[in-house]
Amino acid sequence: MGNFTIRAIAAPLALAAIAATATPVAAQDANSEARLKKVEAEIRALQRKVFPGADGKFFEPQITQAQPTTTNTAAPTTTAVTDILARLDALESQIAGLTAQTEVNTNAINVINQRLDTLSGVAPAATTTTSSEAVGSNLSAMTGGASAPKPAAQPAQPAAKPSGPTAERLAAVQAIAKPQTGDAGDDEYSYGFRLWDAKFYPEAEQQLSLFVEKYPKHSRISYGRNLLGRAYLDDGKPKEAAAWFLKNYQSDKQGARAPDSLLYLAEAMIAMKDTKRACIALAEFSDTYPAVATGRLSGQYQANLKKVKCN
Template sequence: MTFGSITRNLSFLGAGFALLATATPALPQDGNDEARMRRLEAEVRALQRKVFPGGDGRFFEPQISAQPTVSSTAPSTSTTAVTDILTRLDALEAQLQRQTALNEENANAVRLLSERMDTLEGGRGSATVAATTPTATPAASTGATRNVAATATAAGPSDERVAAVQAIAKPQTDDAADDEYSYGFRLWDAGFFPEAQQQLTLFVEQNPDHWRTTYGRNLLGRAYLDDGKAKEAAPWFLKNYQEDKTGARAGDSLLYLAETMIALDDTRRACIALAEFSETYPALAAGRLQSQYEANRGKVTCN
């Protein structure tokens, strides 16, 4: 019994003594003093037995014989499925933080590429005007102009590629945003991956709340992955999964994220993404994406 418990019980016992003293009628001061004392002692012992069950009036057995022990609440060594999910989500969130910066760099690179292509196309137009307008140009300057034009032509897309891209028509419907996505899809489907990357980047940045955005981010990741740029593809797949896990292509992006990690020889993250996919989207793992899921599982050995 602790010191605090003894103190409380003695206080209670003292209160009992006071109660008995007030409740017992006064007796004449005669030869009944001894009987009165014995009766009081009997009542005290009864009260002691009530307060301290099992006591003998001198030594009382405490109701709690030992100090309470604090049970350990440490988790067992084997983690639960929920713990595994939280661990994987922590890993994915950390990866998202690292790849967000890369995502921004990629977006800037796309903008620079767009500006470069516009400059090159403007340069070709200026060269055409210059060729049809006779001017007195020194021989040395003419040679330098030809070298610059040759370099610009080599750096830019060929005329055949420009013509092929221009041959792909952009849809014209009542939903202009959907037309932008569909045009990006047509570019990707035709194998024009850099052009598709540029088009789809513009679409997802300008239409973050459109119902097609989950398709656009997923397809943008695929455009990079199919172009052999796995590092650029990963942040788009992860972003599409994290932004809306109930999105129409969120599950696809998580599975493609695993495929991207496999391409980067990052087995640990590939296994995390595959496990998360199977637990979060079991219907897809056993249905529409079953063959792709099993193919990716066959490429890595996960614990």
């Protein structure tokens, strides 16, 4: 077979090979071009949200295709690959700018929210602990829906500053010394007792609330909850007092002041004119603490029985 015949056969085969390889490359370039255009469109939409104009309109997107540089000397034509790389560089630059602007906007919004909270005097609401559990079948709903508030930070003061204690009262309260025995918990309780004993009931309520919150496992905790209830009762707040008396009894029926709390619970119910629940509390007291009812607290128990008519 002559050289002319071989060349005649080889030429069509070479053309077919070139066409076969060119088709996947062209398809790949078309696919990359479509994906790149989609990314560019998404960046434009994001630009319009992050960079609004001062007049309410939006800036035009700043993504442009990189143009090949022309010189006097002949230069190779920009290929599809170099064009894509140039456009990807532009996209990356725009994404970095959008990310930075988003962070700036977020920080600015946080600062504004903090200032608004400060101006409006926003403070977290105090948490309360309900006393919905019954003390046996006899003390169901003893407090009439009252809840024993969990001591917490005092709520923010209203905008209109209320009248505070007089200078004389402040001086009298400051004159009551806080013990310094080395037992911090006992000192807090004893200070609350001194305030209550001096009839500074609101101050005693605050101090004893601090004690029961900070030292829930202290040996004086039964004393502290009971005295907190008494401070409320003496302050003319029988509903709040009943919640603390019930809580003290429920928390530890063998506590040092659990019998006292149950008896004072009856007194709180009497103050609320709830004879039924007062009688239930007195019956529970005599059944649970018969020795105390005829001993240490017999006088108080009998006095309470005379205040109500129980079946």
